[in-house]
Amino acid sequence: MVTRVVVIPCGGAKLGHxxxxxxxxTGSYHRACRRAADRxxxxxxxxxxRYGLLTPSTRIEPYELRMGQPGAVDVATLRTQARxxxxxxxxxxVVLAGRRYADAATAVWPHARRPLDGAGGIGHQLARLAALTRTGLPYDEDQRSTIQ
Known part of the structure; x- marks a missing residue:
């Protein structure tokens, strides 16, 4: 069984195929999330x-859809995919995402850590992601403190 999962959001900038x-x-926000997740x-x-929970090796088609829009994946589907x-x-x-994506992931994993919460706009989120990339874990191993 997997002991640690790191969830990152899709992105608006995509390949055309x-x-x-x-x-x-291909967007900078997604890439920053990916760097922090890798660390x-x-x-x-x-x-x-559109597709819900994907492994990096899952082949998909490009699309234009954001969480919360009509046709976006729902929580029941995410729970089924997680199982x-x-x-x-x-x-x-650990969920490295803005509020709408983090809320969807937290519906599946209520105990998830959300280190980007409270970071404000995209610039503050990118700064927090850069800090996570430098430090590794967004919380101590005993999970008592989070990076602010």
Missing amino acids: AATAGEMY IGGHLLILSA ALDVDQADAV
Whole structure:
């Protein structure tokens, strides 16, 4: 069983053709989330507004959809996908995403850590992601403190 899951959001900037989820998203915010997630370590999942929970190797088509828009993936689907991926019972979950994506992930994993909460706008979130990339874990191993 997977013990740590790191969830990052999809991104608005995408390739114009089918590709793996790990290659599809090309924007700077997604890349910053990916760098921090890689540094933190764990089972990486990309939360796509259209497809739901994706592994980086999952092949997908480009799309235009954001979380919260009509047609976006719902929480019931995310829970089903988490079970199918055998990550629904992960001990530690870190969500590196803005509020709408983090809220969707937290509906699946209520105990998830959300180190970008309270960071304000995109600039503050990018600064926090850069700090996470430098330091690794967004919280101490005993999970008592979070990076602010």
